Amino acid sequence: MSSAQMHPNRRGSAIPASATLTISARARRMTDDGLDVINLGVGQPDFPTAPHIVEAAKRALDGGAHGYTPTAGTLALREAVAAELSASAGSDYDPSTVFVANGAKQCLHNLMQVLVDPGDEVILPAPYWVSYVPMVNLAGGEVKVVPTHIADGFKLTPEKLRETLTPRSRVLVLNSPSNPTGAAYTKDDLRALEDVVLAHPRLAVLSDEIYRKLTYDGFEHVSFARLSPEAASRTLVVDGLSKAYAMTGWRIGYAAGPPEVIAAAIRYQDHTTSCASAASQAAAIAALTGPQDPVATMRAAFTRRRAAMLERFDAIEGVAVHPPQGAFYAFCDLRGLGPLGEDDGAFCERLLEEALVAAVPGFAFGAPGHMRISFACSMSRLLTAMDRLASFIAAAT
Numbered sequence: 450m451s452s453a454q455m456h457p458n459r460r461g462s463a464i465p466a467s468a469t470l471t472i473s474a475r476a477r478r479m480t481d482d483g484l485d486v487i488n489l490g491v492g493q494p495d496f497p498t499a500p501h502i503v504e505a506a507k508r509a510l511d512g513g514a515h516g517y518t519p520t521a522g523t524l525a526l527r528e529a530v531a532a533e534l535s536a537s538a539g540s541d542y543d544p545s546t547v548f549v550a551n552g553a554k555q556c557l558h559n560l561m562q563v564l565v566d567p568g569d570e571v572i573l574p575a576p577y578w579v580s581y582v583p584m585v586n587l588a589g590g591e592v593k594v595v596p597t598h599i600a601d602g603f604k605l606t607p608e609k610l611r612e613t614l615t616p617r618s619r620v621l622v623l624n625s626p627s628n629p630t631g632a633a634y635t636k637d638d639l640r641a642l643e644d645v646v647l648a649h650p651r652l653a654v655l656s657d658e659i660y661r662k663l664t665y666d667g668f669e670h671v672s673f674a675r676l677s678p679e680a681a682s683r684t685l686v687v688d689g690l691s692k693a694y695a696m697t698g699w700r701i702g703y704a705a706g707p708p709e710v711i712a713a714a715i716r717y718q719d720h721t722t723s724c725a726s727a728a729s730q731a732a733a734i735a736a737l738t739g740p741q742d743p744v745a746t747m748r749a750a751f752t753r754r755r756a757a758m759l760e761r762f763d764a765i766e767g768v769a770v771h772p773p774q775g776a777f778y779a780f781c782d783l784r785g786l787g788p789l790g791e792d793d794g795a796f797c798e799r800l801l802e803e804a805l806v807a808a809v810p811g812f813a814f815g816a817p818g819h820m821r822i823s824f825a826c827s828m829s830r831l832l833t834a835m836d837r838l839a840s841f842i843a844a845a846t
C-alpha cells in the first residue's frame with residue numbers, strides 16, 4: 450500500500466512523540482550497536498517485582514483468571530485500593546469511588562476526557578510530566594502553563610494560581626512528588642492553595658500521586674484530598690503500582706474521587722479498553738495488602754543513590770540541582786554553564802553522542818535550559834555516569 454494515500458487526521462498528526470520514550474529507544478539502539486550507554490533517561494525502577502506479587506499472578510492464572518473482570522476492576526482490588534487510600538489519603542473511600550485502569554496514565558487520560566470540555570482551561574505548573582499536555586489537547590482543553598522555578602522549590606504558589614485562574618479554568622494538575630523535579634508539596638503548601646481552589650467552584654484538582662511512596666529525608670507525603678472534606682470533594686487522586694512496586698509492565702493504575710466523575714470515567718473505559726488484565730489485578734492486590742518491605746528496600750537504595758548523586762553535583766560548577774524530596778529524578782538547571790547549557794536539546798544530544806549518557810532535555814517538560822536525569826540505575830553505573838557528565842562539561846566549557 451502506498452503510504453502517500455493514507456494520512457492520520459489532524460488530531461493524530463498533532464500528537465507528539467513522548468520525549469522520554471524516544472530517548473530511551475535511542476539509548477537502547479545504541480546499546481544494541483555495542484556502545485556502553487548509561488541510560489539516565491528511564492522512568493522506571495531498576496528492580497524486579499517482588500516474588501510474592503509474581504506468585505499471586507501465577508496463582509490467579511492457574512486458578513482460571515483468564516477472562517474480563519468488571520471494567521472498573523475486581524471488587525477485591527477496588528476494596529484494597531479504597532482501604533489503602535482511606536488510610537493514607539485520610540478521606541473515606543469505598544469501592545464505588547475507585548476505578549482501576551491500565552496504568553495511572555490511562556486513569557489520567559480517562560479523567561481528562563470526562564472533566565474537560567472544549568475550551569476549558571487546565572492549569573499545569575511547569576516543569577510538568579510529558580504526557581499531560583497531549584492528554585489535555587486530546588480532550589479539547591487549553592493548557593495554561595504556570596512556570597515554577599528552582600528558587601520556589603519548583604512549587605506552585607497561591608499567588609500564581611490566583612493570577613492564572615479564569616471562569617474557564619476547570620482542572621488544576623498537581624503532581625507531588627513531581628516528575629521531573631522531585632518537588633513535593635507539604636501540608637502547608639497545599640493549605641495555601643486550598644483557599645484559592647475552593648473559591649473557584651468549577652475547579653477540580655487532578656492529584657497525580659504516583660510517587661507518593663518514594664520520598665526522602667523523612668518527607669511525609671500529603672494528598673490534597675486529605676486537607677478537608679471540601680478539598681476531597683474536588684480531588685481526583687491518581688496513583689498506580691508502576692513505581693512504588695516496580696510493576697511498570699503490569700499496567701495497573703487507579704483513581705479515586707467524586708463518584709459521578711469516577712462513574713463517567715468507567716463508562717469511557719467501557720467503550721475504549723474495558724478492564725485491566727485480570728492476572729495483573731490479582732498481583733496488585735498482593736502488592737497493596739502484602740508485606741511492604743520491598744518498597745522500603747527500594748526507597749533505601751534510591752536514598753543512597755540520591756545522596757551520592759547530589760554530592761557529585763556539588764562538584765560540578767554551573768549546574769544547579771533541586772534536591773528531590775521524592776520520585777527518582779534530579780532536575781538540573783544548565784543555564785549557569787553559559788552557551789553550552791542554553792540549548793538543552795543540543796546539550797543532551799552531545800551528552801549521549803560524546804559521553805554515552807542518556808538524559809532528557811528540559812524542553813520536554815516545559816522547562817528549556819534544564820535536564821532530567823533518573824537515578825533508577827545501579828550505584829556503580831550512576832557514579833560512572835556522573836563522572837562522564839563532569840568530564841563532558843569540563844571539556845565542553
Ligand SMILES: Cc1ncc(COP(=O)(O)O)c(C=O)c1O
Pocket residue numbers: 492551552553554555578624627628657659688689690691697701702
Ligand atoms: C507523573 C507520572 N504520572 C503518571 C505516570 C504513568 O504511570 P503508569 O501509567 O505506568 O502507571 C508516570 C510514569 O512515568 C509519571 O511519571
